[in-house]
Amino acid sequence: MQTPATSPWKQAIQTGLIAGAIAVLLSLVGMVASFSGRFIVSGVFTMGQVIFLAPILLMSYSVIRRTSPQSPRTVLLTGLLTGVVGGAVLAALVLIGKNINLQAMFVNSSPKLHRILTFDQELVPGLLVLLVLSMVMGALASGIFLLPRRYATAINQALVWVILIGLLRDLILTVTVRWGPLAGLIKLLFAVSGLKPVSAVLLFILIAGLHYWRSGKLAVKQTRVQPKQRPLVRWLTWAGVALLLILLPPILGIFFSDILDTVMMYILMGIGLNIVVGFAGLLDLGYVAFFAIGAYTMGVLTSPELAANPMTYWQALPFAMIACVLAGLILGLPVLKMRGDYLAIVTLGFGEIVRLLALSDWLRPWFGGSQGIQLIAQPKIGGLLLNTQQELYYLFLVGVGIVAFIAWRLRDSRMGRTWMALREDEDVAIAMGINHVATKLMAFATGALFSGIAGTIFAAKLQSVYPHSMQFLVSINVLCLIIIGGMGSIPGVFVGSLALMGSPELLREFAEYRYLVYGILLVVMMLTRPEGLWPDARRRLELHEEELAAKAGDSATESAK
Amino acid sequence: MLRTWRQRITATDIVVWVIGLAIAVMVVYGSAKTLALGKYDAATWLDLTITGLALGGVYALIALGYTLVYGILRMINFAHSEVFMSGPYTATFMAYALISLGWWNKYPVLSLLIVMLVAAVVSSSIAVLLERIAYRPLRTAPRLVPLITAIGASFFLQYTFRGLYGSGLKGYPEMDIFKGFLMIAGIRVFKTQATAIIGAIVLMLILYAIVQKTKIGKAMRSVSEDKEVAALMGIDVDKTIATTFALGGAAAGLAGILYLLLFPVAHFYMGFFPGLKAFTAAVLGGIGNVPGAFLGAMLLGLLESVGPSLFLDGLGIPAAYQLKDAIAFTILVFILIFRPSGILGERLTQAKA
Numbered sequence: 010m011q012t013p014a015t016s017p018w019k020q021a022i023q024t025g026l027i028a029g030a031i032a033v034l035l036s037l038v039g040m041v042a043s044f045s046g047r048f049i050v051s052g053v054f055t056m057g058q059v060i061f062l063a064p065i066l067l068m069s070y071s072v073i074r075r076t077s078p079q080s081p082r083t084v085l086l087t088g089l090l091t092g093v094v095g096g097a098v099l100a101a102l103v104l105i106g107k108n109i110n111l112q113a114m115f116v117n118s119s120p121k122l123h124r125i126l127t128f129d130q131e132l133v134p135g136l137l138v139l140l141v142l143s144m145v146m147g148a149l150a151s152g153i154f155l156l157p158r159r160y161a162t163a164i165n166q167a168l169v170w171v172i173l174i175g176l177l178r179d180l181i182l183t184v185t186v187r188w189g190p191l192a193g194l195i196k197l198l199f200a201v202s203g204l205k206p207v208s209a210v211l212l213f214i215l216i217a218g219l220h221y222w223r224s225g226k227l228a229v230k231q232t233r234v235q236p237k238q239r240p241l242v243r244w245l246t247w248a249g250v251a252l253l254l255i256l257l258p259p260i261l262g263i264f265f266s267d268i269l270d271t272v273m274m275y276i277l278m279g280i281g282l283n284i285v286v287g288f289a290g291l292l293d294l295g296y297v298a299f300f301a302i303g304a305y306t307m308g309v310l311t312s313p314e315l316a317a318n319p320m321t322y323w324q325a326l327p328f329a330m331i332a333c334v335l336a337g338l339i340l341g342l343p344v345l346k347m348r349g350d351y352l353a354i355v356t357l358g359f360g361e362i363v364r365l366l367a368l369s370d371w372l373r374p375w376f377g378g379s380q381g382i383q384l385i386a387q388p389k390i391g392g393l394l395l396n397t398q399q400e401l402y403y404l405f406l407v408g409v410g411i412v413a414f415i416a417w418r419l420r421d422s423r424m425g426r427t428w429m430a431l432r433e434d435e436d437v438a439i440a441m442g443i444n445h446v447a448t449k450l451m452a453f454a455t456g457a458l459f460s461g462i463a464g465t466i467f468a469a470k471l472q473s474v475y476p477h478s479m480q481f482l483v484s485i486n487v488l489c490l491i492i493i494g495g496m497g498s499i500p501g502v503f504v505g506s507l508a509l510m511g512s513p514e515l516l517r518e519f520a521e522y523r524y525l526v527y528g529i530l531l532v533v534m535m536l537t538r539p540e541g542l543w544p545d546a547r548r549r550l551e552l553h554e555e556e557l558a559a560k561a562g563d564s565a566t567e568s569a570k
Numbered sequence: 571m572l573r574t575w576r577q578r579i580t581a582t583d584i585v586v587w588v589i590g591l592a593i594a595v596m597v598v599y600g601s602a603k604t605l606a607l608g609k610y611d612a613a614t615w616l617d618l619t620i621t622g623l624a625l626g627g628v629y630a631l632i633a634l635g636y637t638l639v640y641g642i643l644r645m646i647n648f649a650h651s652e653v654f655m656s657g658p659y660t661a662t663f664m665a666y667a668l669i670s671l672g673w674w675n676k677y678p679v680l681s682l683l684i685v686m687l688v689a690a691v692v693s694s695s696i697a698v699l700l701e702r703i704a705y706r707p708l709r710t711a712p713r714l715v716p717l718i719t720a721i722g723a724s725f726f727l728q729y730t731f732r733g734l735y736g737s738g739l740k741g742y743p744e745m746d747i748f749k750g751f752l753m754i755a756g757i758r759v760f761k762t763q764a765t766a767i768i769g770a771i772v773l774m775l776i777l778y779a780i781v782q783k784t785k786i787g788k789a790m791r792s793v794s795e796d797k798e799v800a801a802l803m804g805i806d807v808d809k810t811i812a813t814t815f816a817l818g819g820a821a822a823g824l825a826g827i828l829y830l831l832l833f834p835v836a837h838f839y840m841g842f843f844p845g846l847k848a849f850t851a852a853v854l855g856g857i858g859n860v861p862g863a864f865l866g867a868m869l870l871g872l873l874e875s876v877g878p879s880l881f882l883d884g885l886g887i888p889a890a891y892q893l894k895d896a897i898a899f900t901i902l903v904f905i906l907i908f909r910p911s912g913i914l915g916e917r918l919t920q921a922k923a
Contacts, residue, residue, distance in 0.1 A: 038733030114663050116736040292714055294721075342582050343589070343907045349713045350646040354849060355906055358899035361846075365896040371887045446582060481842075485725065492718060525729035531722025532704050535715050 017076040017083060021090040028068035028091065029098020032061040036102065036126065038525065039117040043518045045125045049175030050209040051200030056176060056518075057125055065095040065143050069150035077154070084151045092147025096140040099126060103136065159224050167217035174212060175203045180515055183262060254406060258399035266398040268514040270470065273405035274463050275510045278487045279494070279502035280409070280416045281459025286488070287497035287545070288425060289452035290432025292353040294484050295340070295360025299333050299457040301367060301479040303464025306332045308382035308474045309375065315382060322388035322469055326462075333461025334454045341453035345446060348435065360484055368476040381475035385468045401470050408466060412459050417499055419455070428452055429497075482524070486510070489527045493534060495541025504543045586907055593904070600881040610879060616757060618876045624763040624832055626871025627770025631825030632848030633855070633863040634777055635697070635818025641794040641858035642814050643705070645713075648720035651845020652727035653697045653819045657689040657826025658836040659731055662740045664688050669743060678747045689827055690820040696727070697819025698812050706808065732838040742834040762831040769828050777821055778860050790814050794858070843895060847874070850902040856912030865913060874898050 035041055045057030069091040073084055102118075103126050105111065111118035127135025153161045174181065178199050185195045198208040258266045278300060285293045309315050310325035320328075340359050344352055367376050376382070388395045388404060395401050419425050427448045430438040439445050468474045486509065494505025509527065513520040534541065540549040604610075632654050639647045647653075664685045668674045673681050704723045708716045744762075751760045781787040789810045792800040801807050829844060830836065847870060855866025877897045887893070905912065 034730065038730055040733070113666070115734050117733065286714075290714065292717060343586050343903060345582060347906060347910070350717055351853075351906055351910065353648075353717060354646065354846070354853075355903050357846070358850075358902050362896045362899050365893060369892045369896075371893065446580070485721070488718075488721070522729065522733065524725045525733060528722045528724070528726030528729060532719050532726065535711075535719040535722065536704075536707055539711070539715055 017072075017079060017087045018090060020076055021072050021087045022094050024068050024072040025065075025091040025094025026098060028065045028095035029101075031064040031068070032095060032099050033102045035060050035064070036099070036122055037115050037117050038522070040522055040525075041125055042117060042119070042122050043521060045121075046202075047176065047516075047518060048200070048203030049172055050206055051203045053206050053209070055203075056172075059172060061099065061126070062142060062146050065092055066146040066150050068095065069147040070154060073151055073154045081155055084155060085148065088147035088149075088151030088154075089144050090147070091150075092143040092145070093140060095146075096143025099143070100136045100139055103127060103132075103139075107132065159221060162224065163217040163221040166220045167213045170216045171204070171209055171213050175209070177515065178203060180265065183265065184260060187260075255403075258402045263398055266402050268511060270398055270402055270405055271514060272506050272510045273402065273409055274467055275487060275490060275506040276409050276502055277405065277412055277463035277466075278460045279491050279506055280412050280499065281456040281463075282487045283491045283497065283499065283502055284416060284419065284428070284459070285452050285456035287491055288420060288432065289428040289449065291449065291452060292349065293356045293453075293456065294353045294481075294488070295356035295358065295363070296456070296460055296487055297479050297481065297483040298340070298360040298363040299336055299460035300464040300467070300483060301363050301474075301476075302336045302457075303329045303333050303461030304468040304474045304478075305367060305376055305382070305464075306461075307465040307468040308377075308385050311386035312382045312384045314384055315375070315377070319386065322386045322465075325386070326465060329461055329465045330458055333457045333464075336461075337454040337457025338450055340457075341450045345449055357481070357484075360479075360481060364476055364479045364481075367479065379476060381473055381477075382468075383473045385472045385474065387469045387472065395469075398470075401466065404466055404469075408462055412462070413499060415455075416459075420497075420499070424448070424451060485524070485527070489531060491541075493530055493542055495544040498541060498543050498545035501541050501543040501545070505541070508542075590904060590908060593900070596885065597881045600883070600885045603885070604880055604883045607883075609883060614879075615876070618879060619872065620757075620759055620763055620767075622872035622875030623868060624766040624770075624828075624871070625875060626851075626868035627767050627774075628825050628829045628832065628844065628867075629848045629851045629871055630770055630774055630864045630867035631777075631821045631828070632844060633852040633867050634774070634821045634860065635815075636849050636852040637855075637857055637860060637863045638781070638790070638814050638818045640852070642790065642811055643709070645705075645716055646720070646849065647700075647705075647815075647818075648717065649700055649704075649724040649727060650697075650818065650822060651841035651848075652724050652731075653693050653700070653841075654822040654826050654829075654845055654848075655728070655731065655838065655841030656696050657693045657823030658742070658830050658840065659735060659740070659826075659838075660692040660823070661685045661689045661827050661830060662742045662836040663735075665743050674743065675746045678745050682745070686824060686827055689823040691823075693823030693826065694816040694819035697815040697822070700727075701812055701815040706811075728838050728841070735838070737838065740836040742830040742836060744834055748831060766828040766831050770825070773821065773824055774860075774864050777817065780817065781860055786810070786813055846902075847895075847898050850898055850905075852912075853902060853910075854905050854912055856914040859912070859914050862912055862914035869913075870898060870901065873901060 041057045041061050043057075044060055045055050047056040048054070049056055049059065069088045072091050073079075073087055076087060077084070079087070103123050106118045106123055126139060128138045129135070130138060153164060156164070182196065182199060185192050188195070198204060198212070204212065257269060261269065278296065281299075282293065282296050285291050285296070306329040307322070307325050310320045310328055311322060313319045340356065344355050347355060366372055368379055370378055372378070373380075393400075395404055427438070427443045430441070430443055431445060431448055435445065467478075490505035490509045491502055492505070493509060494501025494503070509523075513523045519526070632650070635650045635653065636647060639645065639650070665674065665681075668681045668684065700723055704719045705716055708719060748761045748765060751758050752764055753759075754764075781790060789800070789805045790813065792803065792805060793807055793810045793814075797807050800810075825844075825848075829840075848867065851867035851870040852863045853866070854870055855862030855864065857863075874894050874897060878891045878894050881897075882893060
């Protein structure tokens with residue numbers, strides 16, 4: 010970013026070294042080895058190989074873009090040079106690891122890793138294969154860069170989709186198993202692990218072709234849809250989405266419904282935190298506290314272990330909600346004057362205090378200490394007890410529906426606008442006559458309420474709560490998903506939750522590295538795309554204010570200030 | 571200014587003050603009762619005090635990193651606790667390497683110096699890399715952005731260490747020279763604790779001298795005063811900020827070694843609580859203020875070690891030591907509410923707070 014403009018060769022070597030270092034780190038952390046069992050294209054390449062080759066591809070692309078414009082020959086050579094340097098760093102790791110026993114220190118510098126990096130060959134031919142493949146990655150990067158944009162995006166899309174389909178083999182097969190004749194056809198695509206080579210090639214061509222064809226159509230289509238038709242189209246889409254959401258559990262089966270429950274729970278919490286962080290700009294790191302308070306209130310009131318006359322789920326729900334709102338206000342009051350970093354730390358401390366109190370022997374008679382609370386009531390509707398994952402999904406769905414609707418209406422309400430005003434500039438907002446006390450407290454209370462509702466369903470789902478479920482990491486999960494999805498964006502919460510909470514459940518190997526990946530995602534996201542994957546329109550404008558102003562010309566910049 | 575004091579007090583202030591008063595009464599009542607009951611003898615209190623001071627020393631060294639960075643960038647380096655964690659990890663592996671060479675107990679001073687040097691270099695290079703990759707590009711971004719980056723970096727570092735070195739606990743081998751205890755004026759002090767206290771004080775003095783007396787320290791102070799003016803005066807701002815991170819990182823790494831003397835286990839999650847408490851200490855003493863960090867850390871160490879027995883035992887709370895972390899966080903919350911500038915800090919203006 011700030012490297013001075015030097016010759017492309019020097020930059021290529023530098024970037025190659027960085028790419029190699031990233032690949033080495035990913036190998037030593039163990040990601041390469043643990044993903045090496047998962048084929049994407051059966052017998053051809055595994056996810057492990059993707060993990061150490063992808064950095065080289067991406068970094069080659071970035072160095073080519075940074076040094077452009079250059080002649081095609083230079084571009085190709087830059088790509089090749091970056092690739093070979095990156096590959097050489099990896100090769101050095103293998104050579105060092107083979108001769109010195111690094112395993113005493115780095116647990117993953119194992120013979121298995123070396124076998125993977127040398128593609129199961131002897132040392133010298135294996136390293137040659139590694140170097141050649143790295144160069145191929147560099148060449149691929151320059152190829153993508155040199156091709157016209159339309160071809161390049163088609164190839165990119167096809168690559169990503171083929172990898173995704175290969176990875177999600179199990180999910181796809183489980184979902185489609187009841188689709189009759191289609192199921193047999195889809196099953197033909199896959200091998201025992203990953204795609205069959207033939208089907209991978211076919212899929213690649215199909216997706217790339219489709220994308221190419223669509224990108225040609227898209228330009229024409231955009232002019233043709235009349236504004237009048239838009240509401241109808243939108244309502245139809247919404248109806249379709251709603252129908253799909255209702256039909257999901259029977260389609261997916263019990264195992265995937267359980268994953269879906271987790272995703273929905275995090276959506277519920279995400280929408281709440283999105284109000285606090287995304288709308289009002291108050292970074293709350295102790296969000297799990299409200300989740301805990303919701304779950305524990307439910308436990309204390311409905312479990313025969315602790316309550317003299319246990320309530321039902323529905324009787325206890327209002328109390329849990331009140332408790333959460335009160336907790337939100339109690340946290341909100343003292344932190345009214347704090348901003349940014351201090352607020353983050355204090356809320357973090359608050360979350361930890363709640364957990365430590367729940368864990369302590371002192372409050373054991375009330376909250377069960379480290380043993381937690383068991384036998385929590387499950388919700389009943391009519392005579393139907395909601396106790397399977399699939400039935401509870403509907404409870405989550407209703408909760409998410411209501412909460413999302415409230416959040417959506419709040420965003421465009423007067424309150425929502427005051428939140429955003431506070432987020433942008435607190436002093437100016439107060440000077441404009443906004444009551445910052447009421448506004449902030451409202452944000453905390455609403456956020457707390459939504460999180461508490463998630464907590465009550467969580468308690469009912471497991472029929473038990475433990476202090477160990479109330480880790481700081483839960484707050485981080487929620488924070489990550491709203492940031493990845495896009496701060497202040499409600500669809501972003503859905504996208505973020507599906508991506509971040511769904512993927513570790515679907516790919517068991519990934520679960521081990523989820524926080525590592527979340528950490529990388531947070532940093533990379535903030536550096537390159539702070540508005541998130543599905544950004545809120547206004548938020549995007551705010552974050553790219555300077556660029557837009559620069560585009561509008563110097564005079565506009567001056568008048569804006 | 572024109573309004574009378576009656577109008578300036580809001581309902582929130584009253585609520586906050588009532589809560590504060592309630593806690594103060596509880597603390598006084600609890601302490602009085604504990605002392606009246608006479609459950610612990612003088613020797614126990616003394617032991618707790620020394621433990622507290624030793625802990626405080628470690629916190630002081632970590633807090634230095636928070637304070638220096640805050641002073642210069644006005645941001646909390648959330649990943650500093652992981653910079654601290656890298657120190658003990660490195661030290662543990664160096665210790666095993668030295669044991670296998672047979673140097674560990676044969677040349678204890680030399681081994682210790684090597685371990686300290688390597689740990690300090692590793693943690694300060696992590697701090698510098700952190701600044702270069704995660705913070706420098708975002709220096710002009712909205713405040714929330716670098717904070718989130720810092721949280722991300724913190725998790726990245728934690729789980730990188732977990733991945734690199736495995737998720738288990740790593741025991742730190744104790745040196746023979748640190749075994750046993752000393753008798754100082756009739757008081758029994760563990761050698762490890764004595765080393766931690768003395769080491770922390772010496773290191774703090776050295777670091778303080780660097781900040782106050784050397785040229786680079788002067789540059790750091792001027793950059794923290796005003797970046798633009800400092801740049802105009804010919805100070806390389808980027809380099810100065812990097813140096814600040816390096817200095818804070820080295821202090822945290824060395825703090826890690828002292829921490830290992832007190833709790834001889836390295837673990838990837840070990841940075842979280844000490845980091846948070848050191849931050850509390852920095853705030854308690856007045857963030858941005860080096861002597862303040864030391865004072866705050868010592869006070870916090872004492873409160874944390876003496877507090878549960880003193881305040882909470884008298885209230886009839888069982889297993890009060892379980893709540894020592896809760897005490898630290900409560901202190902943090904109340905300091906930030908009642909005196910966000912800390913003990914030694916000047917009143918922060920709205921823009922800084």
